[in-house]
Amino acid sequence: MTRIISLIVAIFLGLSGCAESMAQTAPAAQTPPVYRLGTDDKLRMVVYGEEQLSGEYIVGSEGTISPPLIGAVKVAGLTPAEAQVKVTEAYATTYVADPKISIDVIEHRPFYILGEVNKSGQYPYRIGMTVMRAVATAEGFTFRANKKKVAIQGEDGVERIVPITSQTLVQPGDTIRVLERYF
Numbered sequence: 001m002t003r004i005i006s007l008i009v010a011i012f013l014g015l016s017g018c019a020e021s022m023a024q025t026a027p028a029a030q031t032p033p034v035y036r037l038g039t040d041d042k043l044r045m046v047v048y049g050e051e052q053l054s055g056e057y058i059v060g061s062e063g064t065i066s067p068p069l070i071g072a073v074k075v076a077g078l079t080p081a082e083a084q085v086k087v088t089e090a091y092a093t094t095y096v097a098d099p100k101i102s103i104d105v106i107e108h109r110p111f112y113i114l115g116e117v118n119k120s121g122q123y124p125y126r127i128g129m130t131v132m133r134a135v136a137t138a139e140g141f142t143f144r145a146n147k148k149k150v151a152i153q154g155e156d157g158v159e160r161i162v163p164i165t166s167q168t169l170v171q172p173g174d175t176i177r178v179l180e181r182y183f
Contacts, residue, residue, distance in 0.1 A: 037079070037080065037083055041058070041107070042107035043057050043059065074086075083103050121138065130169055131169075134176055135178065146180060150177060152177075
């Protein structure tokens, strides 16, 4: 009887070790990087108690927005929270005592898709956008498309060949080039 119990305990310990190692090898979900503002992002800025200073702004080609009274403020490359701090400091040193400001992205800059898709072009970015969703937005692959990998050129200008998975993320401003298959 003790042998049977020992055998059962050994089997359970062995199986629990297998389950643990399998759980460790499961692929981790790709987390989106911190969002940084860039050209063509549309922002809503609210200056509490100073409605005439509130408004919507598009980040220009120089990476700036131009709120009233403080002129151009460079926000490209900053997170929305960092931009909020920068604009708050600009108002605090010039016009508004103890300003309370919020800045939100209301429309992200677009992504671009070209190559072996049915409808190449510029499309609006949505948070959590994957390559598969981008292809679906462009009305799917052509019959010549390589459905295993794509080339993605980020805003850094570097083109990377990446596998198409359900978790391959697209960033605002990316250019996705769907490659042609060989056979």
